[in-house]
Amino acid sequence: MVSFWTPAGIAQAEEETRRAQPPPPPPPPQKKNALLGPRPHEPQVEKYRPHTLADVVGNRDAVDRLRVVQAEGNMPNLILAGPPGTGKTTSVLCLARAMLGPAAKDAVLELNASDDRGIDVVRTKIKMFAQKKATLPPGRHKLVILDEADAMTTGAQQALRRTMELHSSTTRFALACNASSKVIEPIQSRCAVLRYGRLSDADVLGRLQTVAAAEGVATLPCGLTALVFSADGDMRQALNNLQSTAAGFGLVSEENVLRVCDQPHPATVQAAVERALEGDLDAAHALLTSLLDKGYSSGDVVGTLFRLLKALPAGGRVPEFAQLEAIREVAETQARLSDGVGTRLQLDGLLARLVAVGTQAGIAKREEVKAEAPAAAAAPVKAV
Numbered sequence: 001m002v003s004f005w006t007p008a009g010i011a012q013a014e015e016e017t018r019r020a021q022p023p024p025p026p027p028p029p030q031k032k033n034a035l036l037g038p039r040p041h042e043p044q045v046e047k048y049r050p051h052t053l054a055d056v057v058g059n060r061d062a063v064d065r066l067r068v069v070q071a072e073g074n075m076p077n078l079i080l081a082g083p084p085g086t087g088k089t090t091s092v093l094c095l096a097r098a099m100l101g102p103a104a105k106d107a108v109l110e111l112n113a114s115d116d117r118g119i120d121v122v123r124t125k126i127k128m129f130a131q132k133k134a135t136l137p138p139g140r141h142k143l144v145i146l147d148e149a150d151a152m153t154t155g156a157q158q159a160l161r162r163t164m165e166l167h168s169s170t171t172r173f174a175l176a177c178n179a180s181s182k183v184i185e186p187i188q189s190r191c192a193v194l195r196y197g198r199l200s201d202a203d204v205l206g207r208l209q210t211v212a213a214a215e216g217v218a219t220l221p222c223g224l225t226a227l228v229f230s231a232d233g234d235m236r237q238a239l240n241n242l243q244s245t246a247a248g249f250g251l252v253s254e255e256n257v258l259r260v261c262d263q264p265h266p267a268t269v270q271a272a273v274e275r276a277l278e279g280d281l282d283a284a285h286a287l288l289t290s291l292l293d294k295g296y297s298s299g300d301v302v303g304t305l306f307r308l309l310k311a312l313p314a315g316g317r318v319p320e321f322a323q324l325e326a327i328r329e330v331a332e333t334q335a336r337l338s339d340g341v342g343t344r345l346q347l348d349g350l351l352a353r354l355v356a357v358g359t360q361a362g363i364a365k366r367e368e369v370k371a372e373a374p375a376a377a378a379a380p381v382k383a384v
């Protein structure tokens with residue numbers, strides 16, 4: 001060992017001190033002139049947010065009703081209810097833009113969950129806006145957009161109902177929310193409810209292709225399919241994942257998408273379901289355990305399992321009643337997970353019940369016949 005007091009020891013100590021010190025901070029990035037250099041990227045969800053109702057894809061019924069409102073101009077109070085990323089906020093903004101034109105700047109009050117929307121805000125800000133004068137195209141009204149209205153307190157909603165009625169001649173309200181049941185009934189009865197559903201896979205795929213082409217992103221069909229699968233009808237998530245995959249890996253392939261989305265590989269989950277339905281509980285258990293060992297939660301696995309079962313092709317190997325039974329079993333497991341019981345035993349229980357479903361449907365038996373054939377063929381080879 002080198003003594004500290006020798007020149008070599010001192011050199012070594014200095015070297016160690018130098019290594020222990022944190023590296024000098026990198027020089028601050030040179031500020032680029034926005035006019036000269038490339039402009040910083042906007043998130044693609046915002047860049048490609050539709051500007052007119054015609055560009056909003058899916059949910060034909062709801063969007064068509066909004067088109068009628070846009071044409072007539074006399075907008076009723078509206079509740080837009082549905083899952084996230086389906087175009088509720090976008091539709092209201094498109095409607096406001098189309099109905100009010102340049103006046104929209106002064107005649108629209110937009111409050112979302114990040115704004116304070118307690119009872120005081122309803123009493124002061126919204127009331128003042130409703131009383132304010134604005135120059136509008138003839139026959140049009142000012143518009144209050146309350147995004148994520150189900151996050152408003154009951155008190156604030158109660159305060160809103162009177163304001164809604166008092167100022168109905170000048171101001172209309174559009175409330176966007178995930179669950180219309182969380183909006184109090186008196187407000188529901190004052191509004192026309194438009195329901196938004198999850199977007200279809202074809203709608204999400206079409207939009208992804210448009211955005212990918214416009215951005216010049218290299219995509220593989222399997223990558224787009226994986227994006228559509230993991231988004232499950234949520235366009236915001238699909239577009240965000242497209243951008244993250246393109247930024248992180250360049251190529252949008254299935255492997256890269258699954259790395260970004262951090263979801264259990266659908267192929268592994270599918271194999272586990274198939275093994276279970278065929279009656280091979282051990283193999284199914286091993287596949288699911290491999291996923292849980294990678295750190296995925298039981299909720300992740302069950303979510304993927306449900307989407308796979310839902311997407312099983314009609315007329316395939318699994319008859320429809322078995323598919324429905326399997327979904328019922330998954331739903332029960334999901335309910336238990338949401339009660340807080342997310343142990344591996346629950347997943348094993350689910351697999352065992354899937355084995356029972358497969359046996360009832362006769363899937364397991366057919367597989368046994370198939371499995372015997374190669375074994376019989378292999379026997380003479382062994383003998384030779």
Ligand SMILES: Nc1ncnc2c1ncn2[C@@H]1O[C@H](COP(=O)(O)OP(=O)(O)O)[C@@H](O)[C@H]1O
Pocket residue numbers: 044045046048049050055056057058083084085086087088089090091176199207235236239
């Ligand atoms: N139906 C749709 N058509 C086209 N783009 C959509 C649609 N729904 C959502 N998007 C995209 O997702 C983003 C978020 O949509 P948004 O309307 O805010 O969803 P939410 O239903 O949660 O209010 C938008 O900026 C847009 O890029």
Ligand SMILES: [Mg+2]
Pocket residue numbers: 088089090147148176
């Ligand atoms: Mg929204």
